[in-house]
Amino acid sequence: MNSKHYIYIVIGGSLWGIISIFIKEMYAMGLTTSQIVALRSISAMVILALYTVGIDKNLMKIKIRDLHYFIGTGLISIIFFSWCYFFTIEETSVSIAVILLYTAPAIVTVISRFVFKELWTFSKIIALMLTFIGLILVTGYHHGISQNLSVIGFMTGIGSGIGYALYSIFGKLALRKYHYLTLITYTFIVASIFLMPVIFTIDPSIVLIDGHFWFQVFNLGLFPTALAYIFYTNGLVHLESSKASITATIEPIVGTLIGITVFKEILSLEQLIGIIMVISAIFVVQFEPKKESPLSEPSLN
Numbered sequence: 001m002n003s004k005h006y007i008y009i010v011i012g013g014s015l016w017g018i019i020s021i022f023i024k025e026m027y028a029m030g031l032t033t034s035q036i037v038a039l040r041s042i043s044a045m046v047i048l049a050l051y052t053v054g055i056d057k058n059l060m061k062i063k064i065r066d067l068h069y070f071i072g073t074g075l076i077s078i079i080f081f082s083w084c085y086f087f088t089i090e091e092t093s094v095s096i097a098v099i100l101l102y103t104a105p106a107i108v109t110v111i112s113r114f115v116f117k118e119l120w121t122f123s124k125i126i127a128l129m130l131t132f133i134g135l136i137l138v139t140g141y142h143h144g145i146s147q148n149l150s151v152i153g154f155m156t157g158i159g160s161g162i163g164y165a166l167y168s169i170f171g172k173l174a175l176r177k178y179h180y181l182t183l184i185t186y187t188f189i190v191a192s193i194f195l196m197p198v199i200f201t202i203d204p205s206i207v208l209i210d211g212h213f214w215f216q217v218f219n220l221g222l223f224p225t226a227l228a229y230i231f232y233t234n235g236l237v238h239l240e241s242s243k244a245s246i247t248a249t250i251e252p253i254v255g256t257l258i259g260i261t262v263f264k265e266i267l268s269l270e271q272l273i274g275i276i277m278v279i280s281a282i283f284v285v286q287f288e289p290k291k292e293s294p295l296s297e298p299s300l301n
Helices: 004-017 019-028 033-055 064-091 094-101 104-115 122-139 151-174 180-199 204-209 211-238 241-247 250-261 269-285
Strands: none
Touching (some): 004 211, 004 241, 064 094, 094 151, 180 211, 211 241, 241 269
């Protein structure tokens, strides 16, 4: 397997990892979590639709009977995952939310065994173990667990992992029929339709007169959303869902590094060890000997 497809996944995960830069800016403007999620989806939808039409307007054609794929990626994955994840952060802590979110690679690996007949191999099991232990060290989850973890927080945290995992599952199914740009664009069209009412709760004075607001909305829609999903989904075309999901765990590592470099947070020795373990897992999963059958979709050059 050409390593460039793993590189696409790493780039996509890394772009997801820089989202805190834009989120903090928007929180500072007084926006709520729901408003930020809605703005992210709608701005990404506009960017993706314009880009896809510019590439080939025929990519916007889908069959009504296939709408369930995009409901799966847009509603069940994007919206459900976002709500569960942000609720878990509020109910528990960021570190616990991240750990529960990144049960996703294990969930993808289990589901993919039955849906796509992907094998559970030694390489994948080792990579999952490295990822999980590494993330525990990176987030500091092992400190003060009993104080922060509630039943509802645990349930929504696992829900975020399930929702996150389902993008790779529904996405892989849709990629059997559609170009990856078609998949991403309709994913955000569906998500935006359901999130549109939230937009009307934003203070009109911000929307109408604050140029910085629109600049941040564009950045949020472009970098950690549209481009991130373009790279990740393009890699998903050619890789097993389980491999793609494990490789994408670079996201919280980049998030941690952003915290250190941008927000002047301190990197501990155990976090450094955790980062090395997660990065090692990304290399381990590439040593999978099983042959894969890439879908006949155009990819980035």
